[in-house]
Amino acid sequence: MITFHHLNNSRSQRVLWLLEEFGLLYEIKRYERDPETMLAPESLRAVHPLGKSPVITDRALTLAESGAIVEYLVDRYGEGRLVPAPGTPERLQYTYWLHYAIVIYSGYRLKHSVVAWLSARADSWQILPCYTFVRLSSAYFLV
Numbered sequence: 001m002i003t004f005h006h007l008n009n010s011r012s013q014r015v016l017w018l019l020e021e022f023g024l025l026y027e028i029k030r031y032e033r034d035p036e037t038m039l040a041p042e043s044l045r046a047v048h049p050l051g052k053s054p055v056i057t058d059r060a061l062t063l064a065e066s067g068a069i070v071e072y073l074v075d076r077y078g079e080g081r082l083v084p085a086p087g088t089p090e091r092l093q094y095t096y097w098l099h100y101a102i103v104i105y106s107g108y109r110l111k112h113s114v115v116a117w118l119s120a121r122a123d124s125w126q127i128l129p130c131y132t133f134v135r136l137s138s139a140y141f142l143v
């Protein structure tokens with residue numbers, strides 16, 4: 001059975017969605033972010049040296065990186081579902097959007113979360129440089 005190490009409010013949500021979409025049997029181990037620092041608990045380091053989520057274990061395999069996990073689950077359990085045939089233009093689009101969502105869009109969302117987190121804790125003049133950086137770099141990423 002798959003064991004899924006899930007951190008709240010994180011990109012491991014996409015793995016959870018895929019496990020459900022494929023109707024796979026899995027055990028979920030939940031990790032809660034520290035409400036003040038938003039960091040993952042130390043216990044996550046037992047499965048990932050940097051204490052990051054998501055991670056899955058499937059028999060002898062332990063795998064991190066949400067993109068790698070998505071590709072693994074699609075290959076191992078998808079039975080052709082949710083993925084166009086290799087070598088087709090649709091497959092290239094699939095690969096493009098998979099990486100876009102994980103690298104570009106997640107980065108964009110993360111920066112906005114950081115600004116929101118800072119906004120709740122600092123005077124506006126203190127976060128203005130950070131906010132400006134986020135807005136400018138987001139515009140770059142979304143081009």
Ligand SMILES: N[C@@H](CCC(=O)N[C@@H](CS)C(=O)NCC(=O)O)C(=O)O
Pocket residue numbers: 007009010011012038039040041051052053054064065066067102
């Ligand atoms: N590139 C990795 C990123 C993993 C990652 O940074 N996960 C974040 C949640 S989105 C995390 O575990 N943060 C907790 C921490 O840094 O304390 C992936 O796509 O899985």
